[in-house]
Amino acid sequence: MALATLPEFRNEPYADFSQPAVRQAAAGALRQVRSEFGREYLLRIGGEWIATGDPLVSVNPSNPREAVGIHHRATPELANHAVEAAHAYFPQWSRTPAAERVRLLLEAARILRARKMEFDAWLVLEAGKSWPEAEADVSEGIDFCEYYAREMLRLAGPQRVHQLPGEHDEMIYIPLGVGVVIPPWNFPAAILIGMAVASLVAGNTAIVKPSSETPTIAAKFAEVLLEAGFPEGCFTLLTGSGSTVGDVLVEHPKTRFISFTGSRDVGLRINELAARHRPGQIWIKRVIAEMGGKDAIVVDADADLDKAVDGVLASAFGYQGQKCSACSRAIVDAQVYDPFLEKLAAKTKNIKVGASEDFGNYMGPVISETARKTILGYIETGKREGRLIAGGEAAGGEAPPSGGGYFIPPTIVADVEPCARIFQEEIFGPVLAVTKARDFEHALGLANDSQYGLTGAVFSNDADHLRQAQERFHVGNLYFNRKCTGAMVGAHPFGGFNMSGTDSKAGGPDYLLLFLQAKSVAAKVG
Ligand code: NAP
Numbered sequence: 013m014a015l016a017t018l019p020e021f022r023n024e025p026y027a028d029f030s031q032p033a034v035r036q037a038a039a040g041a042l043r044q045v046r047s048e049f050g051r052e053y054l055l056r057i058g059g060e061w062i063a064t065g066d067p068l069v070s071v072n073p074s075n076p077r078e079a080v081g082i083h084h085r086a087t088p089e090l091a092n093h094a095v096e097a098a099h100a101y102f103p104q105w106s107r108t109p110a111a112e113r114v115r116l117l118l119e120a121a122r123i124l125r126a127r128k129m130e131f132d133a134w135l136v137l138e139a140g141k142s143w144p145e146a147e148a149d150v151s152e153g154i155d156f157c158e159y160y161a162r163e164m165l166r167l168a169g170p171q172r173v174h175q176l177p178g179e180h181d182e183m184i185y186i187p188l189g190v191g192v193v194i195p196p197w198n199f200p201a202a203i204l205i206g207m208a209v210a211s212l213v214a215g216n217t218a219i220v221k222p223s224s225e226t227p228t229i230a231a232k233f234a235e236v237l238l239e240a241g242f243p244e245g246c247f248t249l250l251t252g253s254g255s256t257v258g259d260v261l262v263e264h265p266k267t268r269f270i271s272f273t274g275s276r277d278v279g280l281r282i283n284e285l286a287a288r289h290r291p292g293q294i295w296i297k298r299v300i301a302e303m304g305g306k307d308a309i310v311v312d313a314d315a316d317l318d319k320a321v322d323g324v325l326a327s328a329f330g331y332q333g334q335k336c337s338a339c340s341r342a343i344v345d346a347q348v349y350d351p352f353l354e355k356l357a358a359k360t361k362n363i364k365v366g367a368s369e370d371f372g373n374y375m376g377p378v379i380s381e382t383a384r385k386t387i388l389g390y391i392e393t394g395k396r397e398g399r400l401i402a403g404g405e406a407a408g409g410e411a412p413p414s415g416g417g418y419f420i421p422p423t424i425v426a427d428v429e430p431c432a433r434i435f436q437e438e439i440f441g442p443v444l445a446v447t448k449a450r451d452f453e454h455a456l457g458l459a460n461d462s463q464y465g466l467t468g469a470v471f472s473n474d475a476d477h478l479r480q481a482q483e484r485f486h487v488g489n490l491y492f493n494r495k496c497t498g499a500m501v502g503a504h505p506f507g508g509f510n511m512s513g514t515d516s517k518a519g520g521p522d523y524l525l526l527f528l529q530a531k532s533v534a535a536k537v538g
Pocket of ligand 1: 198222257282304337438440
């Protein structure tokens with residue numbers, strides 16, 4: 013397709029998993045992916061495949077006896093080598109015309125689209141996503157490719173500057189250098205793809221260090237980039253432990269920027285290490301850090317309670333609450349607190365938990381045994397800090413299925429005070445705290461009582477209250493009368509305030525600028 017005729021961006025449509033034909037295709041993809049289980053994947057540095065012999069085994073969290081992929085753990089020496097190799101290739105890649113980089117990216121989007129069901133199956137089996145959650149994640153990855161391709165064309169074109177008499181004045185955007193891309197496991201397609209392709213299409217060389225929980229999905233995306241024709245050397249796949257290679261990548265004097273999404277503590281560490289000048293370093297490193305959340309939904313006295321309950325449940329328990337945007341605090345006006353809780357507890361009992369590949373299960377496992385233990389610890393804390401009304405050991409709660417998967421039932425703790433740990437700390441699992449507010453003003457105060465500021469929602473029919481929320485609910489992504497998860501590329505540029513990160517707004521018109529620097533050129537004429 014000629015770039016000049018590129019159609020306007022539109023979000024990738026979702027497959028409907030209630031359709032028998034779609035389910036059949038999904039079953040076929042599961043068989044194909046399972047037939048590849050246990051395969052070995054190598055590191056790719058400077059166009060070379062490299063083995064270290066130190067295995068990193070990823071498992072299916074619904075059934076950890078199944079080894080999904082066997083990867084090699086990078087060493088600190090290889091991390092150094094990766095930065096040197098990416099630095100050596102940067103002059104060549106940065107001089108590749110933007111139109112060519114965009115063409116390659118659109119080709120990657122085409123391949124991903126063709127392999128979408130297969131990618132969905134990898135996400136179901138390696139990340140424990142339900143089919144619709146996996147489909148949304150992979151679709152978002154395709155959206156990032158399509159959106160940033162168009163954005164790069166815009167930024168490569170003429171930029172508006174004032175023309176001085178007797179001069180020709182221009183401003184052009186040029187790439188930065190070597191980028192270290194460190195994604196989390198919870199959007200193993202969308203976030204990894206988004207951060208990697210933003211770096212690449214802007215003309216930077218990228219070292220991708222995927223999460224140790226989901227390295228196979230990263231290796232599959234590396235296949236896509238190579239098949240699309242991205243040249244050897246512009247992209248490095250460096251699997252291995254963040255605690256072993258992370259500091260080396262961040263501290264290397266030839267690293268120009270770090271694009272990180274993950275927990276608050278790791279983000280802060282990266283920010284601190286990157287700020288220190290190293291011998292031989294000739295720039296101030298740029299850090300794009302997107303971190304945790306403790307997202308709240310406010311339910312106003314005049315809200316449609318059924319819609320509010322559905323919005324809170326989808327936001328709190330979709331993908332087992334393992335989204336940075338997940339609702340982990342429901343703040344409910346005292347006038348509707350009791351009926352809201354009643355409806356919420358009743359609907360929660362209908363949520364089915366079990367293996368992700370089973371279409372009937374709304375919730376699958378949490379990502380790992382470590383995560384399961386941490387979340388169960390918070391549930392114990394929650395029982396002391398409030399009143400358990402669903403999950404945990406609540407009477408009438410569905411017993412979680414066993415079979416070795418890392419399952420946790422949807423859990424709700426009511427009557428939680430703002431000083432409680434489960435009100436303040438990110439849990440990253442299916443645990444919702446519910447708190448009573450005296451009135452709307454109090455509810456807004458409670459919603460803002462957090463070190464984080466990522467997403468939030470308000471269910472209300474009062475226009476004045478919604479206006480107040482727009483002004484004062486301090487989050488990067490605010491939603492009215494809908495869930496607080498499910499940001500769409502292009503429509504809802506995504507990123508948070510305060511300890512949620514640098515508000516980099518992925519999927520928005522400002523994002524690619526973070527991967528570029530502007531150069532002003534003024535030529536005397538006549
Ligand atoms: P994490 O533990 O911080 O890990 C994120 C990435 O950092 C992984 O690739 C990890 O590698 C790597 N890492 C670990 N230690 C490192 C170090 N010292 N230096 C450099 N890299 C290091 O987070 P996670 O558990 O994967 O993800 C969940 C967190 O991400 C939650 O807090 C969630 O809110 C946040 N999140 C935020 C957003 C957003 O847009 N704001 C989106 C999604 C998720 P290993 O896996 O090898 O340890």
